[in-house]
Amino acid sequence: MFTKVLIPTDFSVASAAMAERVGEIPGVREVVLFHARISGSRDPADEALRRMQELVQRQGIPAEVVIAEDDGTPVPERILRAAAERGVDLIAMGLRDQGLLRNLFSGNVAATVLRDTRIHVLIVPQSGGGRPPLFARLLVPTDLAALTPQVRSTLEDPAGDGTAVLLHVVEPGQETEQEAGSRLAALKSALSPGGREIEALVRSGSPARTICAVADEIGASAVIIPRIGKRDAAGSAPLGSVTSAVLECVKPPVLVLAVSVHLRIEVRELRSEEFALAEEIWIDYHGLKADPGTDRIFGVFANDTLVSVARCRRHPDGYEVDGVFTPARFRGRGYARKAMDALVEACQHDILYMHSVRDLVDFYAAYGFISIPESDLPPTIRARYAFALGEMEGANVQPMRRAAGSFRR
Structure with missing residues (x-):
């Protein structure tokens, strides 16, 4: 699913932790460690990148090191350019604090990359020990549209283990929980059996707040959510309203999928x-x-x-x-x-x-x-x-x- 992954690094502990966990991402065969220099700054690029490269290689994954000299363009733009030039499937970013994403127009590097890219992005907040593997217990919110190929392949992966929760949030004035439950059960039954145990869950309330609350409740190791859902597909926003709100409140890692939504x-x-x-x-x-x-x-x-x-x-x-x-x-x-x-x-x-x-x-x-x-x-x-x-x-x-x-x- 994600055969080639780019990890931007500023040599922070959070980005090094992302390199240490990259082997937990399904299907990774190659990693690009990317650093964008900033004029006037002093960074130990060679030694720090070598250590990160060793972290990746110890997981049995080849790692290419790329350093982009300062050409006057913003760091996020250079990250996106490198991702496009090397044909990566996923940008994986370690963050010191998920709260950095609370304003997607704040100008910080991670928020800008997430807002402007059109490929998949994995956001992994820095955490202490005792954390579960990234894909051990997934929370997958759904608006009851057909599951995307990326989500299906993750849930149906025969090599995958652990659990996943398919969650649909019923908003006020919409169908009943019972009606939504029937449709969600049909969505679940259409999945081919794999190694992962899947549970269907229906809740009522505000979509974003409910998703964040359920993520805490079930101890989700990661939340998988599309950039744009049905409600925002007709608009021109770079991220859907629910996804933007989830990124403001969710605590575990988030995989934001760049998927196309059929627009009738x-x-x-x-x-x-x-x-x-x-x-x-x-x-x-x-x-x-x-x-x-x-x-x-x-x-x-x-x-x-x-x-x-x-x-x-x-x-x-x-x-x-x-x-x-x-x-x-x-x-x-x-x-x-x-x-x-x-x-x-x-x-x-x-x-x-x-x-x-x-x-x-x-x-x-x-x-x-x-x-x-x-x-x-x-x-x-x-x-x-x-x-x-x-x-x-x-x-x-x-x-x-x-x-x-x-x-x-």
Whole structure:
């Protein structure tokens, strides 16, 4: 599973402890010990790296030593570059204190690597003696989606021993624990028998807090969790909300898996009974309200979550496009363009007017909208921006019009 592992080291006790425990990671055949020099610092690189190399080799694993001279780029960037160049499967980092991850945007090396990498990361806090092997008692939280190949291979490894707990946390307003338990049992039964004993557990509460509490309760040797789960797959955050929160409270080592999550995209016109979903989106966009008597609203759904909308409103003297909005957490994925594609395709046989912010004039021009003077707007549509008092340019607003005509996505 993890045949080639990179261990970044600053010669701390924590990073040396990671080298000492690397043999506990399933399938390791090769280790890269990486050190990034910092100009002006004095570090005993050669001797310290030799000792770490011996720690790894005593576990029967070949170890390559790599030292990156200071080229002006940040240390995390050099770590990620080395990982990519050497094709490693896992970055394993020893930490003095898991609390260093409580702010993933704090700028410390471990947090930045975890936030920015797209490969698997193992975080191992420094601990005293008496610790169990890393994969002896695993806690595997699941949102009941199909288990990833990486998780399956760990749980089904015939050479693996110890135990694992499959945990699903039922949030308020969701299905009952009994319903979730049935689905979790089906997930467990789909696993091929291996050497590891697996238990299914359902709890109710806040996902992150419950995961951390159960990790303490069962004495987990490690927690395995994906970077992104179903709830955050539609967004652009580097780490999912549950994973980020778990990293703030969990005490044992954490294996963060860089897995792909299938995203089902549906673009369609909303039914009138769904207009409340658009109004939820618009809470952060002038608090717009929908009117089934005049509005056609087009939305983009990602895994059944509405992530972007665009509206065509019928006025007595013309049709206006407005309410084109994607919440910040979903931006950068092209959802607004998909919503506009659907709107213009459906409304292409009518003349369309809009008030565009000036930064988006080129975006709407791609749909055939052209800039027009304020006086060319139909009176009722022009009246919506009466606050500009004839100075729409000064208000950063540009009136636009699209002539009736064919459009294809």
